Amino acid sequence: MKVAILHQDLEWGEREIARQLQQKGFTVNLFDVRTTSLEDLTQTEELPSLVLNRVYASVANRDYRDNIKILDLLLSLERLGIPCMNSYYTSQFDYSKFKAAKRLKEEGVSTPETLYVGCLNTETKDRITGFIKKYGFPLIVKRDMGGRGKDLQRIENEQSLYTFLENKFSPTAQHEYAGGFVVQEFLKPTRPFDCRLAVFDGEFAFSYGRTLISRVNNGDAPWLASVKLGSRMINYDPTPEEVALAISASNAIGAIFNEVDMTQTEKGPAIIENNPTPNYDETEIDRVAKAVDLIEKTYCTTEAILR
Numbered sequence: 001m002k003v004a005i006l007h008q009d010l011e012w013g014e015r016e017i018a019r020q021l022q023q024k025g026f027t028v029n030l031f032d033v034r035t036t037s038l039e040d041l042t043q044t045e046e047l048p049s050l051v052l053n054r055v056y057a058s059v060a061n062r063d064y065r066d067n068i069k070i071l072d073l074l075l076s077l078e079r080l081g082i083p084c085m086n087s088y089y090t091s092q093f094d095y096s097k098f099k100a101a102k103r104l105k106e107e108g109v110s111t112p113e114t115l116y117v118g119c120l121n122t123e124t125k126d127r128i129t130g131f132i133k134k135y136g137f138p139l140i141v142k143r144d145m146g147g148r149g150k151d152l153q154r155i156e157n158e159q160s161l162y163t164f165l166e167n168k169f170s171p172t173a174q175h176e177y178a179g180g181f182v183v184q185e186f187l188k189p190t191r192p193f194d195c196r197l198a199v200f201d202g203e204f205a206f207s208y209g210r211t212l213i214s215r216v217n218n219g220d221a222p223w224l225a226s227v228k229l230g231s232r233m234i235n236y237d238p239t240p241e242e243v244a245l246a247i248s249a250s251n252a253i254g255a256i257f258n259e260v261d262m263t264q265t266e267k268g269p270a271i272i273e274n275n276p277t278p279n280y281d282e283t284e285i286d287r288v289a290k291a292v293d294l295i296e297k298t299y300c301t302t303e304a305i306l307r
Helices: 012-023 038-042 057-079 088-094 097-106 122-135 159-169 171-176 240-252 282-306
Strands: 002-007 025-031 050-053 114-115 140-145 153-155 181-185 193-200 203-209 257-265 268-276
Touching: 012 025, 012 282, 038 057, 038 193, 050 057, 050 282, 057 088, 088 097, 088 268, 097 114, 097 181, 097 240, 097 268, 114 122, 122 140, 122 159, 122 181, 140 159, 153 159, 159 181, 193 240, 193 282, 203 240, 203 282, 240 257, 240 268
Parallel strands: 002 025, 002 050
Antiparallel strands: 114 181, 140 153, 140 181, 193 203, 193 257, 257 268
């Protein structure tokens, strides 16, 4: 029983997943995506029975090229018949907020309207102008590929929007990150917290809330949920409508494993982001155990199919 875990910086979550899998009798090998090739994974006496992608979307905060590399690896592994969790298909949506939003819209899942901005030229500016006319301000701007609040802004006017984008598309900034940005409709929350719902293999697994904060101390009402930036995790039991929406979002992107960020608006719940590769810390050992149980279940199903 051999599992390969792909990661970038080796964080507590990957070490704990590996430890718990080993306790269940799995042989676990850890591979740093920065130094790993397809041959490293496949030119062995025994191919991995399952490959876990633990390269977060937020890895793009450090080097977005590692996210691009992991997609290439996942695609190549799947072509060799090696199952990956999550798959190449799902990971595309993990690493592109625009692709994820477009896919959810196609499936009728409530999520903010989203515009992709890959550069600043006349055509792009025309599309931004049309988006502003339709949705007004404030707007949300963030990296298309990334996470943990990196370059996430609530923009209040057109001048601020173009100042932000012009800075991010400067040669210096593009050297650090060239993955594009998204401009999103701002959905005003109707309660002081959002919620995160885990969906494992099409079923609700667990949930919690995150208190809303303001990104800057300018008197604005809290609107952002990010534990990394200061939100507190709170107990929360979702409504049946929220559970159904989280399952629909996970199914839309083909995720076996997903944690869905959701806000409540005047029109009902809406998906803010999918997180097929969530991070964990030392306070979440029980959640890791549930993830490992899913991995074991997936492995057993895979083995049965192969036999």
